[in-house]
Amino acid sequence: MTSTLKGITLKGSAELVAEFFSFGINSILYQRGIYPPETFTRVTHYDLSLLLTTDPKLKSYLTNVVSQLKEWLFECTVQKLVLVITCLETNEVLERWQFDIECDKSAKESSAPREKSIKTIQHEIRSVIRQITATVTFLPLLETPCAFDLLVYTDKDLVVPDKWEESGPQTIDQPEEVRLHSFTTSIHKVNSMVAYKKTESA
Amino acid sequence: RMDLEDDTTILTTLKSFNSFISRPEHPQRLSEHSAGSGILQSQYKRSMELLEAAERVHSKNRYLQLDQEKKQMELSHKRARFELERAASDSARDLEHEVDRNQELLGQIKKLEERAEEVNKKLTEQKEANDALQKNLEGLNKTLEERDDKLGTANQTIRSLKDEIRELRQKIQNQDSKMSAQTLENQELQEKIDLQQRYTHKQGLTLSAQSSCSDHIIKIKELERRLVFQEQDFAIVKTVKSEVARVPDLEKELKRLRDDNAYLRESRENCSLLKEEVEGLRKKLERMEKTKEELINMELEKERLTEKLHAWENLGQSTGLNIRKPEDLSREVIQIQQREIALKEQNYTLNSRSVERSQSELRAELTQQHSKTLEEQKKREAQDALVRRLQKRVLLLTKERDGMRAILESYDSELAPTEYSPQLSKRLREAEDILLKTQSHNAEMEVCLQAELELESLKKQQASATDSNSLLTKEEVTILRQKIEDLERERQRLEEQNNILEMRLERHNLQGDYDPVKTRVLHLKMNPTAIAKQERQQEVEALRQEVTRLRDLVRSLQSGGAVGHSQDDTAIENLRKQMESSELRNQRLKEVFQRKIQEFRTVCYVLTGYQIDITTENQYRLTSVYAEHMDDSLLFKKGSNGSMQLMETEFSKTLGEMVALHLHHQKSIPAFLSAVTLDLFSRQTTV
Numbered sequence: 001m002t003s004t005l006k007g008i009t010l011k012g013s014a015e016l017v018a019e020f021f022s023f024g025i026n027s028i029l030y031q032r033g034i035y036p037p038e039t040f041t042r043v044t045h046y047d048l049s050l051l052l053t054t055d056p057k058l059k060s061y062l063t064n065v066v067s068q069l070k071e072w073l074f075e076c077t078v079q080k081l082v083l084v085i086t087c088l089e090t091n092e093v094l095e096r097w098q099f100d101i102e103c104d105k106s107a108k109e110s111s112a113p114r115e116k117s118i119k120t121i122q123h124e125i126r127s128v129i130r131q132i133t134a135t136v137t138f139l140p141l142l143e144t145p146c147a148f149d150l151l152v153y154t155d156k157d158l159v160v161p162d163k164w165e166e167s168g169p170q171t172i173d174q175p176e177e178v179r180l181h182s183f184t185t186s187i188h189k190v191n192s193m194v195a196y197k198k199t200e201s202a
Numbered sequence: 203r204m205d206l207e208d209d210t211t212i213l214t215t216l217k218s219f220n221s222f223i224s225r226p227e228h229p230q231r232l233s234e235h236s237a238g239s240g241i242l243q244s245q246y247k248r249s250m251e252l253l254e255a256a257e258r259v260h261s262k263n264r265y266l267q268l269d270q271e272k273k274q275m276e277l278s279h280k281r282a283r284f285e286l287e288r289a290a291s292d293s294a295r296d297l298e299h300e301v302d303r304n305q306e307l308l309g310q311i312k313k314l315e316e317r318a319e320e321v322n323k324k325l326t327e328q329k330e331a332n333d334a335l336q337k338n339l340e341g342l343n344k345t346l347e348e349r350d351d352k353l354g355t356a357n358q359t360i361r362s363l364k365d366e367i368r369e370l371r372q373k374i375q376n377q378d379s380k381m382s383a384q385t386l387e388n389q390e391l392q393e394k395i396d397l398q399q400r401y402t403h404k405q406g407l408t409l410s411a412q413s414s415c416s417d418h419i420i421k422i423k424e425l426e427r428r429l430v431f432q433e434q435d436f437a438i439v440k441t442v443k444s445e446v447a448r449v450p451d452l453e454k455e456l457k458r459l460r461d462d463n464a465y466l467r468e469s470r471e472n473c474s475l476l477k478e479e480v481e482g483l484r485k486k487l488e489r490m491e492k493t494k495e496e497l498i499n500m501e502l503e504k505e506r507l508t509e510k511l512h513a514w515e516n517l518g519q520s521t522g523l524n525i526r527k528p529e530d531l532s533r534e535v536i537q538i539q540q541r542e543i544a545l546k547e548q549n550y551t552l553n554s555r556s557v558e559r560s561q562s563e564l565r566a567e568l569t570q571q572h573s574k575t576l577e578e579q580k581k582r583e584a585q586d587a588l589v590r591r592l593q594k595r596v597l598l599l600t601k602e603r604d605g606m607r608a609i610l611e612s613y614d615s616e617l618a619p620t621e622y623s624p625q626l627s628k629r630l631r632e633a634e635d636i637l638l639k640t641q642s643h644n645a646e647m648e649v650c651l652q653a654e655l656e657l658e659s660l661k662k663q664q665a666s667a668t669d670s671n672s673l674l675t676k677e678e679v680t681i682l683r684q685k686i687e688d689l690e691r692e693r694q695r696l697e698e699q700n701n702i703l704e705m706r707l708e709r710h711n712l713q714g715d716y717d718p719v720k721t722r723v724l725h726l727k728m729n730p731t732a733i734a735k736q737e738r739q740q741e742v743e744a745l746r747q748e749v750t751r752l753r754d755l756v757r758s759l760q761s762g763g764a765v766g767h768s769q770d771d772t773a774i775e776n777l778r779k780q781m782e783s784s785e786l787r788n789q790r791l792k793e794v795f796q797r798k799i800q801e802f803r804t805v806c807y808v809l810t811g812y813q814i815d816i817t818t819e820n821q822y823r824l825t826s827v828y829a830e831h832m833d834d835s836l837l838f839k840k841g842s843n844g845s846m847q848l849m850e851t852e853f854s855k856t857l858g859e860m861v862a863l864h865l866h867h868q869k870s871i872p873a874f875l876s877a878v879t880l881d882l883f884s885r886q887t888t889v
Contacts (some may be wrong), residue, residue: 058730064726078566079721147730148730151723151724156718156720158722
């Protein structure tokens with residue numbers, strides 16, 4: 001464990017946030033049915049029963065993104081992480097899960113660990129993940145085959161690594177927005193929200 | 203043959219005659235002539251006789267023939283006639299039958315009609331009888347009523363007669379009494395008369411006899427009159443007595459009528475009794491019908507209840523639980539209820555947990571809201587202080603206003619109406635200016651007051667030093683204060699604008715907008731959406747290609763030409779060629795086999811003399827080449843052990859000896875067959 005009893009370091013915080021993103025994205029993919037539920041397996045983390053995918057291609061993609069994200073979190077150059085769900089037939093964006101990341105850049109200069117207990121952070125993360133699970137109740141059904149994409153909002157002056165390219169923001173036209181809970185590691189603060197396309201009322 | 207013989211004799215005679223006629227070219231032989239002529243004549247006669255005989259025979263033949271024909275025709279005629287007669291008799295018989303049947307049917311119809319008529323008559327008779335009976339009944343009813351009336355009247359007459367009788371009796375009694383009294387009086391009077399007569403006799407002539415006689419005569423006349431009256435009364439009494447004598451007859455009639463009355467009353471009572479009985483029976487019947495309906499309803503209910511019971515009993519089978527009695531069912535229900543309760547408890551615990559969680563969240567929100575409310579309260583208090591200050595200002599202003607109004611009014615009262623408006627307006631403007639100035643002055647004064655309170659403490663410290671600068675600083679302070687206020691107002695406005703813009707920005711931020719100057723949006727090139735889109739594209743392409751290929755195939759197949767350049771077409775072509783070649787081979791083989799078989803069979807037939815055909819499985823028919831008839835054949839059957847056995851046929855029956863010799867004794871079929879061949883051959887050549 002990187003975050004020891006002493007406190008949270010920048011590196012530890014980055015790891016925590018990246019871990020959260022990994023579990024969070026898996027949960028969203030399972031809940032929204034982007035991948036078939038039988039390709040997910042249960043694990044326990046944050047005192048919760050969470051689902052992780054077993055699809056090898058998906059796994060490798062996620063590890064790529066999350067590892068790169070960890071680097072950027074460590075450098076405090078990432079502003080947002082967005083999970084976009086697109087309908088394959090019409091090519092329009094149906095859902096948008098946006099995680100705003102506020103980094104306390106002062107933690108870079110000092111390297112003294114911050115005082116915040118792991119338990120509290122885990123508790124906050126737990127509430128966010130529970131909220132993600134609860135959103136299933138009001139989000140509209142995804143009836144058409146969909147695919148997802150992960151977008152990262154970074155600082156402009158960043159060097160674009162290979163295999164990454166620029167893309168548009170992929171916003172939804174006239175969305176409904178719902179803000180979820182946020183959590184903070186005292187170095188990184190993550191605000192979560194979900195925007196979805198309003199369904200035509202019958 | 204007789205004709206033929208006749209013809210030949212005729213021809214021979216003709217030939218001889220012709221030869222004889224041809225000989226007269228040698229007229230030299232006269233002697234021979236005469237002899238010859240005699241011979242000739244005899245020959246001629248003989249020939250003529252022969253001719254005539256022949257003709258006769260011919261004609262006889264013909265006659266016989268015609269006779270025969272005639273006989274035959276007659277026979278046929280007779281036969282035909284016979285048949286016709288038979289047919290005629292048959293048809294006559296049929297006709298008779300039909301006629302009989304017709305008559306029978308007619309007779310039946312008549313009988314039925316008669317019966318119908320009888321029945322109708324009976325019906326009408328019955329109807330009439332019914333009517334008559336009804337009329338009788340009515341008549342009887344009427345007579346009954348009349349009798350009743352008569353009875354009533356008779357009773358009345360009887361009563362009246364009784365009264366009359368009573369009265370008459372009374373009268374008679376009176377009359378009797380009167381009569382007795384009268385007789386007594388009579389007697390007395392007679393005695394008196396006697397006395398008087400005696401008196402007269404006694405007193406005789408001497409006394410006023412005439413007067414007393416006249417008196418006596420008058421009295422006698424009166425008595426005679428009374429007698430007459432009494433005789434009249436007597437006659438009346440007699441008539442009354444005669445009338446009274448009729449009374450027993452009347453009483454007899456009365457009795458009879460009473461009897462009849464009683465009888466009729468009894469019959470009426472019987473009638474009423476019968477009617478009551480009928481009504482009672484009808485009511486019983488209604489009750490019985492009701493009970494029947496009730497019974498049916500009860501039976502239906504019973505069936506329904508049994509069905510329900512069965513359903514309840516079958517619950518055990520339908521639900522799959524071990525239910526045989528209601529106790530089991532209640533047990534199951536209790537178990538289910540307990541399970542439900544347990545589940546509900548679980549549900550509640552879960553809900554409570556979630557509720558706790560939401561509670562904690564709500565508490566946090568509550569604390570936030572509390573802090574917000576405290577801030578709001580502070581703001582409100584500040585606002586209240588401001589309000590109070592403003593209210594005080596307002597009061598001062600209103601007082602000023604009132605004062606100004608009073609001044610204006612005083613001016614108004616002093617001034618003339620024409621000089622009103624311009625001066626008023628001027629004065630209004632002046633007053634307003636003064637007001638504004640005083641207001642500003644007031645505000646400044648208040649601010650000054652507040653500031654001065656603060657400055658006083660400072661002044662006390664710097665009393666000596668700043669005395670000279672007090673005036674200057676005061677002015678500066680006022681200017682600065684004004685500036686501060688202006689700046690404050692601008693700040694507020696700018697703050698509001700800032701809030702609005704920040705809100706807008708946040709909204710856009712939420713929606714995902716970003717500032718291109720500062721941020722960049724990145725994603726992996728090989729991301730799942732891109733991969734999915736690519737796969738979709740590939741799928742679509744592949745489908746399109748397949749569609750075009752299939753369309754071409756369909757078109758080519760429809761047109762019929764196998765102009766396919768694809769691999770499948772060549773394969774099809776190969777297969778087709780193979781099939782054709784194999785078919786040709788088959789055909790050729792068939793022909794060759796046929797030919798060979800035919801050859802072999804003909805050779806067998808020729809060499810052995812038998813044509814062997816297979817009729818059915820294991821049965822062989824042999825026909826010999828020398829067979830006398832087409833269907834002379836031998837039938838051999840192959841047994842289960844492989845040996846050949848001869849079957850019975852028409853032809854084999856004729857070969858009994860050979861069968862016995864060659865098959866039974868020698869047990870050799872070829873020997874038998876060759877014997878048969880030889881036999882048939884020998885038979886053929888002899889004929």
